Amino acid sequence: MPVQLETRFTEPDGFKWDYIERHCNNNNARRIRTGCLLPESPKANIVLLQGLSEFGEKYFEFARELQAQNIGLWLMDWYGQGGSGRYLDNPHKRHAENFDHYIADMDYFIETTVKPSTVKLSKSAPLILLGHSMGGHIGLRYLAQHPDIFAAAAFTAPFLGISEVAKLPAPLKKFIAGTMHTIMPTRYVLGHTNWRKEVREMFGLKTLSSDPAREKLHNYWCMKKEELQVGGVTWGWINAAINSCETLKGELHRIRTPSLIARAGREKIVDNGAITKGAAQMPDATILEIEDSLHEILMERDEIRDKFIDEFFSFIQPYTA
DSSP states (O other): OOSSOOGGGSOOTTOEEEEEEEEOTTOOEEEEEEEEEOOSSOSOEEEEEOOTTOOGGGGHHHHHHHHHTTOEEEEEOOTTSTTSOOSSSSTTSBOOSOHHHHHHHHHHHIIIIIHHHHHHHOTTOOEEEEEETHHHHHHHHHHHHOTTSOSEEEEESOOSSBGGGTTSOHHHHHHHHHHHHHHOTTSBOTTOOSOOHHHHHHHHHHHTOSOHHHHTHHHHHHHHOGGGOOOOBBHHHHHHHHHHHHHHHTTGGGOOSOEEEEEETTOOSBOHHHHHHHHHHSTTEEEEEETTOOSOGGGSOHHHHHHHHHHHHHHHHHHHO
16 A cells, blocks of 8 residues: 555645535435536536445546646535445445435536536536446436436446346346345345455456556545445345336436447446447447456556547547537
């Protein structure tokens, strides 16, 4: 574990953290941490949606790259992870009740925070969505329900299904998840535990990123800021995720937003077959194959990561000119 981070991985000057609270029907407040790095007059603004158990600190390098292009960045830590609130007394348990709550959180963030600031800085600057894994899943559902917010969207390894159970029939997956959710909704899935640095050290370079420096970022920040630590998922999260995947299948055809979808060739987390089928249902989606990449494309080695970065900036150029 590095004692000191390289400059590219550190918090950029001008990066701002904040919190928003969305009150649900049961009057419970969902406290959500947000972050932004905004030029004085950005030519576009990226809304970045993180993957499962991630947090804003992992994306400081990307924030700097956007800043160099005079593009603003907005991000939020999903409720249940990062610097946001938790569902359960044990803050390590990655729980969820319904993915619809995430879509509502995102909409609240866009309407109350992103839009007002964007208009104030530059009325002509378009919003562009970038979602990774679970963030990509939520972003796709948001696009289906809110078609006129984003000018374009890009996704890295979007979560449309779980790789390990891809071959199981959908009814069987729903039955297992639903049954376990009924019996023990807040219990860890078998084999999952509280956060331990050894877990990522054992499988990170094999399944998440093959870049030694970027792969260590997750553990670095978790050890520096204990509040960022999140362990495995509960049966509640699994049940909510599987149900949301079924819902998304029926929504993909409604997404008109021009979209770039990057698939990791060495993917072991999400179901690449489901990504291919899902993209085929979208009227304006292009798949980008990153053959040598593991799951976290933006955390990969330069020669792999740059394939996406170069394509991404080329893809959004018509909206930032």
